[in-house]
Amino acid sequence: xxxxxxxxxxxxxxRGQNVTFRCDPISEHNRLYWxxxxxxxxxxxxxxxxxxxxxxxxxLLSDRFSAERPKGSFSTLxxxxxxQGDSAMYLCASSFPGRVNEQFFGPGTRLxxx
Amino acid sequence: xxxxxxxxxxxxxxxxxxxxxNCTYSNSAFQYFMWYRxxxxxxxxxxxxxxxxxxxxxxxxxxQVDKSSKYISLFIRDSQPSDSATYxxxxxxxxDKIIFGKGTRLHxxx
Numbered sequence: 420x421x422x423x424x425x426x427x428x429x430x431x432x433x434r435g436q437n438v439t440f441r442c443d444p445i446s447e448h449n450r451l452y453w454x455x456x457x458x459x460x461x462x463x464x465x466x467x468x469x470x471x472x473x474x475x476x477x478x479l480l481s482d483r484f485s486a487e488r489p490k491g492s493f494s495t496l497x498x499x500x501x502x503q504g505d506s507a508m509y510l511c512a513s514s515f516p517g518r519v520n521e522q523f524f525g526p527g528t529r530l531x532x533x
Numbered sequence: 534x535x536x537x538x539x540x541x542x543x544x545x546x547x548x549x550x551x552x553x554x555n556c557t558y559s560n561s562a563f564q565y566f567m568w569y570r571x572x573x574x575x576x577x578x579x580x581x582x583x584x585x586x587x588x589x590x591x592x593x594x595x596x597q598v599d600k601s602s603k604y605i606s607l608f609i610r611d612s613q614p615s616d617s618a619t620y621x622x623x624x625x626x627x628x629d630k631i632i633f634g635k636g637t638r639l640h641x642x643x
Contacts, residue, residue, distance in 0.1 A: 423576075452631075459541060461621050461633030462577065475630070510576055519629050520565040520584075524576035 421445060423525035425511050431531045432501055439497045440528045444513030451494050452522060453486055454510040455479065462510050462524075468494060469516060501532045536560060539622055539634030547642050552609040556622035556634050559603065565625040566598050568607045571636065572618045580607070580620075612641045 424443045432438050444451045450469050454462035465484070466476045470491035480486075483501075488494040498505055508529050512522040539556045546552055554568075564585055569577035583589045586600040597606040605622055619636040626632050 459635065461537075461539075461623070461635050462631075463633075464630050467630075475628070512576075519631065520567055520582045520625050521579060522631060523579065524569075526576045527574075529574070 423511055423513055423523055425509075425525040425528050427528060428526060429529045429531075431533065433533050434501060434503060436501055437497065437499045438501060438530065439495055440509055440511075440530075441493060441495050442511030442525060443493045444511070445523055446492075447515070448513035448523075449491070449516050450514045450519070450522075451488055452512040452514070453494070453496050454512065456508040456510055456527070457506075465496075498530075501530075503532045506530055506532045536626065536632045537622060537624055537634040539637055541635050541637060543638040543640055545640040545642055546612060548612060548614060550612050550641075552607075552612050552616070552639060552641075554607040554609075554620050554622075554637050554639070556605045557603055558605065558624055560624075560626070561600065561603060562627060563624045566596070566605045567623040567625075567631070568594075568596055569621040569623060569633075570618045571621060577621055614641045614643050617641045 426441045452467040453465040456462040468488040483499045486496045508527040510527045512524045514522045536559050567582040568580045571577040583596050586598045589596045593610045595608040621636045622634040
């Protein structure tokens with residue numbers, strides 16, 4: 420399968436714990452995006468990378484959130500000291516540079532914070 | 534006003550009917566308009582995109598942009614139960630980010 424993959428698909432954690440999600444983009448894609456989606460809403464932009472450089476972060480990305488893409492391939496999104504309000508689907512997408520209108524999404528990681 | 538507005542539905546239509554899904558947007562400078570389909574508990578899947586105004590057709594799907602009224606539409610002909618999903622409209626904003634609508638839940642009744 421050459422699409423975008425995410426791991427894990429589901430994560431249940433207790434409030435205050437740290438969690439880390441992984442995204443593997445389509446191999447030829449330089450850009451990698453993270454989104455958050457809550458029930459009944461469309462995905463909301465969190466941050467994106469071009470190769471290993473993090474180029475933009477949304478104000479939704481509080482200081483408890485950190486994302487990395489150390490070698491310009493896979494990316495991780497870490498949430499520290501999780502809160503119940505962090506419960507959501509975390510989506511990763513990738514694209515070629517200049518083709519932001521053609522982003523391909525992974526299946527998402529569903530986070531539940533108890 | 535939100536940048537992209539979309540009626541969340543749900544919208545229920547009988548199999549074989551023509552479905553019309555719509556969004557409005559706020560900024561006349563937007564140039565790229567996309568439609569994504571999202572099945573329950575899955576990631577969004579790009580259906581089609583249009584640049585500027587006009588129509589684009591792909592099989593049973595037609596996307597339409599009316600820049601004068603800032604209105605974007607997706608038409609589905611000969612709707613099938615497998616078309617039941619949430620349909621998200623989206624635009625590329627001036628900072629090169631995608632802004633999504635809330636999505637419209639569509640049910641095709643067999």
